[in-house]
Amino acid sequence: MNRQRCLALDAEDPLAPLRAQFELPEGVIYLDGNSLGVLPRATASRVQQVVAEEWGRDLIRSWNTAGWIHMPQRLGDKIAALIGANAGEVVVADSTSVNLFKVLSAALNLVRERAPQRTVIVSERHNFPTDLYIAESLARERGLELRLVDADAIAGQLDDTLAVLMLTHVNYRTGRMHAMDELTAAAHAAGALVVWDLAHSAGAVPVSLGAADFAVGCGYKYLNGGPGAPAFAWAHPRHTAHMDTKQLWQPLSGWMGHAAPFEFVPHYQPAAGVSRFVCGTPPVLAMAALECGIDSVLAAEPLGGMAALRRKSLALTELFIQLVEERCAGQGLALQTPRDLQWRGSQVSFSREDGGYAIVQALIERGVIGDFRAPDLLRFGFTPLYTRFVDVWDAVEHLVQVMKSGEWREARFNQRAAVT
Template sequence: MSELLSEAEARDAADGLAGLRDRFVLDGAVYLDGNSLGALPAHVPARMEDVIRRQWGELRIRSWTEGGWWTAPERVGDRIAPLVGAAAGQTVVGDSTSVNVFKALVAAVRMAREDGGGRDEILVDAATFPTDGYIAASAARLTDCRLRPVAPAEVPSALGGRTAAVLLNHVDYRTGRLHDLPALTAAAHAAGAYTVWDLCHSAGALPVGLDAHGVDLAVGCTYKYLNGGPGSPAFLYVRRDLQDRFDSPLPGWNSHAEPFGMRPGYEPAEGAVRGRVGTPDILSLLALEAALEVWDGVSVAAVRAKSLALTDFFLRCVGEYVPAGRVESVTPEAHAERGSQVALRCPSDAGGVMRRLIGRGVVGDHRAPDILRFGFTPLYVGFADTERAARVLAEVVG
């Protein structure tokens, strides 16, 4: 047995989060793609059987009231809130990340215009996930703003009197680089602009501190580190003191002050409910609610500590096992700049390497042209998994 494997087994034995692994449906593979789709919590199928057979099959329409369907978007939002550092009453769940980015960004520009000063510019992360860029471009056209792609590190110097809103990713989806949310939010506020943060690769992986850092608006998906299931609805955070100014570009009957009044004129509801649009996707929403129960009693700080330990250990194992020159880490070494994934540049047939890894039971993913991504979900990934992944990678590329 290698020294690294012995160390891995010892660290797993001392891991306070190790018991959570049994709460997920896992086969013998090393699953390092939770930053794309989280594993299934084992109790969710039985919960969904009740939703389908009893709530839908027997109660039918009565479940909107008796089953709590109507209030699920806010209720599930309040389950997510502590995981992103928010108090209750500011987070609503529904729609996709893309739709929520659009709502938040247009609302941010509208608030900036209300403040005065002729603001007509949106800054967007130049390396953002493509859809965020597409949405930002559409929002800019809709609001007659100029769109300026900039690197997050350049945002403070790019801000000016014309900047209305800044759309940034908390963690870069390709490299796993963690951007400085507190400092960038403060810089935007100093310039009179509003922030919209995309938390898809940080929610459930590390402390975010939305309330503590005064973030204006934030969105995030729930099918990655929150394990909500494929296509599970996203969340939208609206800071409490901005809720009465949140002017959604997608007003719907579900966000109306009197949703069953069926009045022709729109009057927005109070609070985070303004973030709702149409009828909630109840099956996905309740699957997410059940999945979030695995977080009961779990500290996000403990998850972050294990995440950093796992990614440190993986990089160390890669350094010792993989022949020199075959891969290169593009994920920052500094903990303050690292999310919960490791991205390795593999100049020789990265897509083929990942296919062979998956064939040998190490599941990550490939981002063109040459990036191998490995996501570390501390709720169910251990140190022995990490050592095995690096050892198999060395065999595949060597």
């Protein structure tokens, strides 16, 4: 493989036109879409329209005339098409952390009402910290046990003490992808429920929630919704169908999750279906930006949709791994991402015993933006909507130069910033 061949692959790429949807700074190779997606070109004008026309001109009337009040459900239906769910099963609201608190609480209520002896929440030891912190707080509040295990040990924890299995579909550190269907079925066979975090899956890999119980996900990574974009929540209809019980009264039962919010009655009655997982007033400006991001992913549908994005993602990550291992051999970089394609998300992580943070900073100064995850991971995300094969070649060329020159050892690259 050489640079000319990469250019040829880009010329043959049926998804190449999708790159024009995005604002990509000249001279930048962006490999951090798994942390923050690129700005869609449509976003600025759409948000300005909401500000100037819907808010500025139509004022409060826009809750009705512009459909602001239905944004959680409308955007949720669009996300549903990307995660193997049906219309009416997903809502956009709050942050991933807040939504996880809601759905994990609901799952615990459902299990423990019928089986109070189930006192254990199981999760992966290297799950994203916010998920573990939320689970830890709920376990402490309810007198339960949060049990953290390595990924390969999860199957051994599915017993009659388990209440909820809580996992992130694609691990944020390594990019390792769990077998969602198999683990969900195994947990159900053990009598437990399952909560999935799709933060590194939605818009990146094909997802089929199938028989799972609850899921949450992020709006600002592969969905390109902007920094701090609202998140989403999904609940299987078999759970939300119970309107005559308090089992599924999620703990943040705010007015927008009420069955009739504008009747202003003093007592709570949950809205039908997943809409009960909405809490407060929708953040309209943020949701307008998020909708542009979601639409940028849905634009792939005529070109093959998530299946086509997945094929390109695997080709990009495979090329990156091949080039790094060939051209940076002997530089102490150890692959932490699965080699088996079926278990790989849309990122590649290499570990290095020392200097990982500084190497990433040296790359960033050169215009190659990845990120670092303590204690030793160099992490690179590949978003097939806008990442090209020639970007992979050029990124590795910069990495080769950084490693061989030793420029990463310079003091300025070793000064830790607040965000890594």
